Amino acid sequence: xxxxxxxxxxxxxxxxxxxxxxxxxxxxxxxxxxxxxxxxxxxxxxxxxxxxxxxxxxxxxxxxxxxxxxxxxxxxxxxxxxxxxxxxxxxxxxxxxxxxxxxxxxxxxxxxxxxxxxxxxxxxxxxxxxxxxxxxxxxxxxxxxxxxxxxxxxxxxxxxxxxxxxxxxxxxxxxxxxxxxxxxxxxxxxxxxxxxxxxxxxxxxxxxxxxxxxxxxxxx
Amino acid sequence: xxxxxxxxxxxxxxxxxxxxxxxxxxxxxxxxxxxxxxxxxxxxxxxxxxxxxxxxxxxxxxxxxxxxxxxxxxxxxxxxxxxxxxxxxxxxxxxxxxxxxxxxxxxxxxxxxxxxxxxxxxxxxxxxxxxxxxxxxx
Numbered sequence: 001x002x003x004x005x006x007x008x009x010x011x012x013x014x015x016x017x018x019x020x021x022x023x024x025x026x027x028x029x030x031x032x033x034x035x036x037x038x039x040x041x042x043x044x045x046x047x048x049x050x051x052x053x054x055x056x057x058x059x060x061x062x063x064x065x066x067x068x069x070x071x072x073x074x075x076x077x078x079x080x081x082x083x084x085x086x087x088x089x090x091x092x093x094x095x096x097x098x099x100x101x102x103x104x105x106x107x108x109x110x111x112x113x114x115x116x117x118x119x120x121x122x123x124x125x126x127x128x129x130x131x132x133x134x135x136x137x138x139x140x141x142x143x144x145x146x147x148x149x150x151x152x153x154x155x156x157x158x159x160x161x162x163x164x165x166x167x168x169x170x171x172x173x174x175x176x177x178x179x180x181x182x183x184x185x186x187x188x189x190x191x192x193x194x195x196x197x198x199x200x201x202x203x204x205x206x207x208x209x210x211x212x213x214x215x216x217x218x219x220x
Numbered sequence: 221x222x223x224x225x226x227x228x229x230x231x232x233x234x235x236x237x238x239x240x241x242x243x244x245x246x247x248x249x250x251x252x253x254x255x256x257x258x259x260x261x262x263x264x265x266x267x268x269x270x271x272x273x274x275x276x277x278x279x280x281x282x283x284x285x286x287x288x289x290x291x292x293x294x295x296x297x298x299x300x301x302x303x304x305x306x307x308x309x310x311x312x313x314x315x316x317x318x319x320x321x322x323x324x325x326x327x328x329x330x331x332x333x334x335x336x337x338x339x340x341x342x343x344x345x346x347x348x349x350x351x352x353x354x355x356x357x358x
Contacts, residue, residue, distance in 0.1 A: 077273075078297040
């Protein structure tokens with residue numbers, strides 16, 4: 001596989017090393033001279049110096065072939081967006097992966113249809129939410145395109161939904177309970193299913209309605 | 221009419237001042253508080269400090285009601301991304317963006333952005349001035 005990587009910081013450099021070791025062909029583009037010199041000592045002709053948002057630099061890196069995959073891993077989210085747009089729309093690169101540095105910029109990547117994206121902060125936050133059960137809701141899956149997510153909730157003693165039937169719950173609009181796991185057995189709940197303490201409930205909902213769902217199922 | 225100018229450098233501040241002089245309601249956004257100084261003491265329009273990529277800031281600036289957005293920060297890519305958001309997310313009727321790199325300017329112009337490329341303008345002016353000298357030698 002031929003991979004073009006924009007940005008030779010920690011992410012880009014380590015990715016280059018790993019891909020080369022796995023036998024792939026890689027061209028890495030790095031703009032800053034001090035970084036480039038170090039990278040060149042290691043990767044030789046497989047790294048070129050330049051601004052990967054400049055068309056001639058991308059072309060020098062071989063984007064016209066085109067690569068099987070482009071990874072936009074610079075430390076600048078706007079640059080990563082533009083690199084992905086140029087790669088896909090101007091040069092017909094089929095697969096792009098973008099690094100998100102500031103998770104607040106996620107809406108831009110979504111708006112402009114750039115996916116998949118990878119964000120270290122987002123990934124660590126996901127782990128924290130898994131590791132900290134007091135948080136109440138654990139996000140299991142995010143379906144960005146569909147604007148939905150699947151979350152897991154464990155019903156504790158005294159939770160608002162304890163002893164209630166599903167029909168009596170005032171779930172947020174568009175939210176559905178898709179599974180209830182009790183004593184290790186999963187069931188698809190219907191209106192008559194009564195929730196009990198200890199139940200693990202899976203729900204599907206629109207992102208942003210987590211607090212509402214938490215209030216309905218758990219505590220005010 | 222309402223305009224938002226994002227990036228208050230030499231170009232952005234002058235655009236904002238001229239629009240205000242022709243009775244536009246103008247709000248300017250810049251990352252740097254000191255940029256307000258460029259608008260002069262006569263400035264009565266809005267000024268918000270923050271990054272132009274911040275949707276919340278753009279909303280505070282009134283982008284949802286804006287008739288026009290002018291994007292003139294010092295970063296081509298930042299400008300291109302903000303302009304696309306103004307167009308796609310906020311559906312601002314007129315979005316104009318400054319891009320210094322002619323290659324990127326040309327590509328994004330084909331994708332429906334209204335782009336002003338001062339570099340291309342300068343190149344054309346310079347070349348045509350030189351050609352005129354050729355036609356009519358002094």
